[in-house]
Amino acid sequence: MAASIGPSARALELDVTDASSVDAFCGAIEGCRLLVNNAGGALGRDAVADADEAQWTWMYEANVLGVLRVTKALLPKLIVSGDGHVITIGSIAGIEPYPGGAGYNAAKHAVRAVMDVLRMELLGQPVRVSEIDPGMVETEFSIVRFGGDEDAAAKVYEGMTPLTADDIADCIAWVATRPSHVDIDQIVVRPRDQARATMVHRSSS
Ligand SMILES: NC(=O)c1ccc[n+]([C@@H]2O[C@H](COP(=O)([O-])OP(=O)(O)OC[C@H]3O[C@@H](n4cnc5c(N)ncnc54)[C@H](OP(=O)(O)O)[C@@H]3O)[C@@H](O)[C@H]2O)c1
Numbered sequence: 001m002a003a004s005i006g007p008s009a010r011a012l013e014l015d016v017t018d019a020s021s022v023d024a025f026c027g028a029i030e031g032c033r034l035l036v037n038n039a040g041g042a043l044g045r046d047a048v049a050d051a052d053e054a055q056w057t058w059m060y061e062a063n064v065l066g067v068l069r070v071t072k073a074l075l076p077k078l079i080v081s082g083d084g085h086v087i088t089i090g091s092i093a094g095i096e097p098y099p100g101g102a103g104y105n106a107a108k109h110a111v112r113a114v115m116d117v118l119r120m121e122l123l124g125q126p127v128r129v130s131e132i133d134p135g136m137v138e139t140e141f142s143i144v145r146f147g148g149d150e151d152a153a154a155k156v157y158e159g160m161t162p163l164t165a166d167d168i169a170d171c172i173a174w175v176a177t178r179p180s181h182v183d184i185d186q187i188v189v190r191p192r193d194q195a196r197a198t199m200v201h202r203s204s205s
Contacts, residue, residue, distance in 0.1 A: 016066030026073035033081040037067045037088040042104035042145045056103040063107040084127035092135045098197040128183040130175045135190025138162040159202030160193035
């Protein structure tokens with residue numbers, strides 16, 4: 001991706017679940033005006049009664065503590081920039097809990113709380129805090145969620161038109177390019193075929 005952008009882009013390794021990786025990544029960045037917290041995802045669709053603690057731990061590590069680690073480390077640079085912006089990718093799972101989603105729901109609800117608090121704590125500082133909460137987007141998300149089971153992942157989008165990664169990139173670009181005094185707190189964006197996390201219109205053909 002960096003190569004396709006050209007010499008102004010640089011790719012660096014980052015594992016948001018590993019504090020030393022976050023330190024190395026953030027240390028290698030001279031300045032930061034815009035941080036997009038995108039890393040994350042879901043594992044499993046088990047009911048609470050059958051919850052797999054290791055899956056819950058990963059979801060919390062990647063979606064919540066990852067956002068905390070990177071945001072905390074880059075906050076001084078965002079403030080010094082004089083026009084900083086944190087955009088975090090949450091999910092409608094952070095607004096609408098659904099059966100089988102408790103671990104992911106809990107993690108994305110937590111992300112929303114962190115972003116809300118951050119906006120209050122940064123009041124008076126030159127940093128905006130925005131959250132984009134997508135519904136169904138066809139990426140590798142469902143393949144990861146179902147442990148590599150591509151058939152199970154394909155069924156998620158069967159007979160409906162999901163959002164694409166480009167649709168979410170459009171939202172991020174729009175939020176990031178508003179004038180500095182305009183803070184888009186939150187965007188909830190879903191496919192026309194989805195009214196709630198579990199209410200999806202599917203055509204039979
Ligand atoms: N797809 C959806 O329906 C949907 C809906 C609402 C919200 N979201 C959210 O959108 C964000 C992007 O997900 P996606 O749909 O693009 O899923 P995806 O295709 O599985 O991509 C997940 C991304 O997160 C990165 N990532 C995972 N763990 C990481 C870690 N420990 N450190 C650094 N990067 C890590 C992955 O990097 P590697 O490829 O290098 O592992 C990948 O770039 C996530 O926060 C997800 O929760 C997705």
